[in-house]
Amino acid sequence: MNVLEGDLSPPAGRFAIVVARFNSMVTEALLHGCCDRFVRLGVAEDRLDVAWVPGSFEIPLVARKLAETGQYAAVVCLGCVIRGETSHYDHVAGQAAGGVMQASVATGVPVIFGILTTESVEQALNRSGLKSGNKGGEAAEAAVEMVNLLAQIGPGGSLTSVPAGFGGGRIPAR
Ligand code: INI
Numbered sequence: 556m557n558v559l560e561g562d563l564s565p566p567a568g569r570f571a572i573v574v575a576r577f578n579s580m581v582t583e584a585l586l587h588g589c590c591d592r593f594v595r596l597g598v599a600e601d602r603l604d605v606a607w608v609p610g611s612f613e614i615p616l617v618a619r620k621l622a623e624t625g626q627y628a629a630v631v632c633l634g635c636v637i638r639g640e641t642s643h644y645d646h647v648a649g650q651a652a653g654g655v656m657q658a659s660v661a662t663g664v665p666v667i668f669g670i671l672t673t674e675s676v677e678q679a680l681n682r683s684g685l686k687s688g689n690k691g692g693e694a695a696e697a698a699v700e701m702v703n704l705l706a707q708i709g710p711g712g713s714l715t716s717v718p719a720g721f722g723g724g725r726i727p728a729r
Pocket of ligand 1: 635
C-alpha cells in the first residue's frame, strides 16, 4: 500500500493570505496567528503577500484571482462570520465556503478555508487565539501540508517519477 501525506517541512514558494476587514478585531488576530505559524514552519515573512477585502463574501474572488496568477504555492483565506450579528449569516458563510472551495478546485492551487463561522463573538475570540487555539495558524499548517502533498503527486513528484503502470508512490516514514 502506498500512502501519500503532506508533512510540515518548509515548502518552497510564495503564499498569499486574503483577509476580511469585517470583524477586524478577530481577523487581525487570525492574520497574526497565520503569519506567526508560517514563519515557525520556515516560510519567512518576505514570502507572504496579504490582500485585505471588505468582508468574507469578497474573499473567494480575490483568492481565485491570486491563485490564477500562478505566483503562489497556496492561498489562505481568513475571515469571521458571526451568526448573532447578521440575518444573512447563512448566505455570507455559505457563499464564502463554496467560493473558496471552487477557487481551489478550479485553479488546482490549495485555497485554504480559514474563515471562522461562529454563533457568538465569544466563540470567535476563543478560536482566534484566546482559548481554543488560532484558526489562522491552523490554516497556515493546512497550506503547508497541502503544498507538500501536491508536490508528491504532481509533476516531478514521486507518483510521476515511477514508470507508468507501477502506480507507486512514496511511503513516508511515520
Ligand atoms: N462579513 C463578514 O466577514 N462577517 C460577517 O459577520 C458579516 N456580517 O455580519 O454581515 C459580513 N458581512 C459583509 C459581507 O461579507 C460583504 O462584505 C458585504 O455584504 C458586501 O458585499
